[in-house]
Amino acid sequence: MGTGRVARELAEELVKEGFNVLWVTRHQLIKPENIIKTKGRNSAKAPNHIYR
Amino acid sequence: MRKPLTISIDRREESNKILEKTVRIVDKLAASNSNAGVALSFKSPPPDELLQIALKVRRKLVSRKEIIEAADKHSITLLQLRGDGSGIIGVFAASILASTGNDGRILDMPMKNIRRIENVKLKVGKILNLGILKVKTISGETLGIVRDILYHLLRR
Numbered sequence: 127m128g129t130g131r132v133a134r135e136l137a138e139e140l141v142k143e144g145f146n147v148l149w150v151t152r153h154q155l156i157k158p159e160n161i162i163k164t165k166g167r168n169s170a171k172a173p174n175h176i177y178r
Numbered sequence: 179m180r181k182p183l184t185i186s187i188d189r190r191e192e193s194n195k196i197l198e199k200t201v202r203i204v205d206k207l208a209a210s211n212s213n214a215g216v217a218l219s220f221k222s223p224p225p226d227e228l229l230q231i232a233l234k235v236r237r238k239l240v241s242r243k244e245i246i247e248a249a250d251k252h253s254i255t256l257l258q259l260r261g262d263g264s265g266i267i268g269v270f271a272a273s274i275l276a277s278t279g280n281d282g283r284i285l286d287m288p289m290k291n292i293r294r295i296e297n298v299k300l301k302v303g304k305i306l307n308l309g310i311l312k313v314k315t316i317s318g319e320t321l322g323i324v325r326d327i328l329y330h331l332l333r334r
Contacts, residue, residue: 130285132207133183136200137288140187143199147289148186151282153272155182155236 182268183285184276193218197255205259215265218255222277228252232274235267245270284310299326 127135130152137147187196197218208214221228231248234240245267249256254273256266275281286293290308302313303323313321321327 127207127209129181129183129208129212132204133185134286134288134293135207136203137185137286139199139203140185140196141288143195145192145196146188148188148287149284150286150288151184151186151272151276151284152181153184153275153282155268155271156238 182272184272184282186276193220197257201257201259208260210260213261213263213265213268214259215269216255216257216259217249217266217269217273219273219277221252221254221274222279224274224277225252228254228274229278232271235271236275240267242267299328301326 130150133150137150140147185200197216200216200218204214204216224232228248231240231244235245242263246256248254249266249270254270256270258266272282284292287308292305292308301323302321302325305313305327306323313327315321
């Protein structure tokens with residue numbers, strides 16, 4: 127399960143327990159070079175050797 | 179380190195219950211090959227020392243040792259649930275950045291049902307009524323309250 131789904135399920139669980147959940151936010155941090163995006167529109171630009 | 183998520187809660191009582199529930203759900207649902215971790219911070223606004231470290235994480239790689247030392251010093255709970263341990267760096271930084279109240283992209287507001295608005299077209303004013311300060315386009319233009327938004331164009 128993706129990170130967003132995990133966080134939203136947790137948030138809903140906390141709401142059910144009576145906690146006042148303000149929001150769920152995603153934060154952009156530095157991305158190491160060894161992490162290749164595979165889902166975006168520019169995924170075709172990922173180096174081919176990663177998949178060979 | 180990809181894009182860690184934070185959940186903001188407006189009270190600090192029952193922190194053990196929050197932590198227990200968070201660990202149980204993340205451990206159950208996170209992908210087996212992930213670097214899942216959990217950080218629990220009650221510093222809002224955060225001390226400048228922590229903010230500087232979090233901002234550094236956004237720009238460059240920071241060692242796990244530095245993160246653990248800062249977390250220990252300021253009583254921030256860090257738990258690594260999967261992977262090689264690098265996940266705690268991201269969750270630490272995200273928890274500090276979120277506690278500034280001015281960072282990140284809102285994915286959900288569970289109490290306001292923001293993800294369940296059903297109209298295909300809605301006014302910016304309706305979103306502002308949920309408690310959001312501003313609505314901007316991806317290019318940074320702030321939209322006025324009478325502007326219409328097509329729902330499928332909202333980034334979620």
